[in-house]
Amino acid sequence: MTQPTMGTRPPGEPRRVAYLYVLPAFAVYAAFLLYPIGRAVQFSLYDWDGLSLGRWVGLENYAAIVADEGLRAAFGHALVLIVFYAAGPLVIGLGLAAILNHAKVRGLGFFRTVVFLPQVVAMVVVAVAWRRVYAPDGTLNTLLGALGLDALTRGWLGDYTFALPAVGVVGTWFETGLVTVLLLAGMSRIPAELYEAARLDGAGAVREFFAVTLPSVRGEIAVALTLTVIAALRTFDLVYITTRGGPGDSTSVPSYEVYHRAFGLSQVGSAAAIGVTLTVVIFVISFGINRFADRRVT
């Protein structure tokens, strides 16, 4: 089949009718995403309670994100969650995928299904299950008691120190499967000759991993990091069901603050500013990770 090469341009010839095909999708998209994000930017410049007339405050709501201790804390908590949602699963996932890819283990299909399962279960269900695990009379404390570690038992989600890590572990739990499956897909495409060459050069399992496996899955690592970092920044359902930001504000996160400020405290302008900031952070991180991955691949 002969095909003219047109670089990045799409195939096909000029067609006015294209606009008609794009129009319905674009209309819904513009009305329910583009226009609202514009409105969010507008709202964010006002001090507005959602009912009375708003008062123009310029960038004050954004300044508050830096100055307000509670808001700063919320963004700080999001950073902690990134460690649990992205860094943890990446390290564990690399190990698991390397094992699954290399060793001819039985039950690969079963294992893949099991680790990926958390991804498809509604977050509300996940949160209900983990509340049970963390409850004072829950599964985790029962397990610790059975191991003779009664000293460690506590109400995990009600503890100022442990509530945020407890929420984070849930993130590790449901993102690790996704990361593992993505990395495994990448590793299965590595040609066997590369491994044989490494072995001939006298590389052990560890050197082989860093010299052959890791560089070959850069693209997949970028994808996994993008997805998990965004998921960490967007944690809402989990916090809403398990802690509602508490105890105190030890587990408050930006997306929960958006909801809480707009519908709990009637600070719509501030909520909008947090939402816009979150969007910008997500854009920057996505582009950053992808640019980094592109550069390293060449």
Added chain:
Amino acid sequence: MISRGERAANYVILSVFAAFALFPIVTILSAALGPADSGGTAGLGNFTAAWEIGRFGTYLRSSLMVSSFVVVVSVLLSIMSGYAFGTMRFRGQSVLFYLFMLGIMMPSEAVAVPLYFDLRTLGLIDTFWSVALPQVALSVAFGTFWMRAYFRASNRAIVEAARIDGASTWRILWQVLVPPARPALVTLTVLVFMWTWNEFLIPLIMVTSESLRTAPLGLAFFQGQYTSGFTLLAAGSVIVATPVVIFYLFLQRHFVRGLLQGAVRE
């Protein structure tokens, strides 16, 4: 090539992790099937009890309505816009496409607040539309990207042949290009169904009446109201999770490939 010790270690590591992955799921399943805290029901009876007390019938019905609407409409719109972006050339094409791309990353947390206040002004709050249409918008961004990639890779020769035979662009789309696109469409359908079924924030904000509550929302309210024990809450959780899990188990290969391709930007 792999020693016995290494193999054993591998199995131990994988088993430990499988146990970690299954632990909360087993917790909830065993609670759902165990004796009720209040006595009376046990085993499968818990599901019947939860179904009635928690009104999960109503919630599942409204989830099913929202999900099928969002899936059908967003897949249709994505096919059409993906077709235009993938096979035609027009002014402003790349600008329009980048606008759609932004939508893939746009978090619903940012748009939900202004949407609530504007839809309230329009009197659309607490309607089916306030839950369904924002989710169509979220899905159409990804769907356009997804179908564009598929149509770009489609066979140009057949399209040209159909065109020379005098077929309209509309007929070429539905009779030439869409039939072989079944695998791509299945993936898109499953992903959109999963996202819509599991969405929480949008229904939470947009809906107050019970008859419009989706399944995850209903479960959250059930958790808040029903405090006497865990059994029925666990049974309700299983009811809410099951439809997507069944979908996943049937179509898991598509699922994973979909996530992979959707995430890898060109």
